Amino acid sequence: MRKNDNVKMLSGKDRGKTGKISVVLPARPTGGPDAGKVVVEGLNLIKRHVRARKQGQKGQIVSKERAVSVSSVALVCKSCGKPTRVGYKIEGENKVRVCKKCKGEI
Numbered sequence: 001m002r003k004n005d006n007v008k009m010l011s012g013k014d015r016g017k018t019g020k021i022s023v024v025l026p027a028r029p030t031g032g033p034d035a036g037k038v039v040v041e042g043l044n045l046i047k048r049h050v051r052a053r054k055q056g057q058k059g060q061i062v063s064k065e066r067a068v069s070v071s072s073v074a075l076v077c078k079s080c081g082k083p084t085r086v087g088y089k090i091e092g093e094n095k096v097r098v099c100k101k102c103k104g105e106i
């Protein structure tokens, strides 16, 4: 998956919602909790309470996206608008991604 891909959430509280990938976290050989995950804009939010630092200031609750595993999102095809699996085809020297459902380019 790539940045700016549209995806549909397959699990969690935002299941069924779609959003755009804003960050792709690289898979590292050593692993780590977020390796190989993606961040989807506006989805899978976690709330964090931020305490007031100064007297008289208010504490706040801020929402932040939490990375999700690529297995819990499906790529949404630009041509047919359906969540789909990605296939590849070779076009000249390039490898292009195609939708397994409508065969359109993604």
Ligand SMILES: [Zn+2]
Binding pocket: 077, 078, 079, 080, 081, 082, 084, 099, 100, 101, 102, 103, 104
């Ligand atoms: Zn399609």
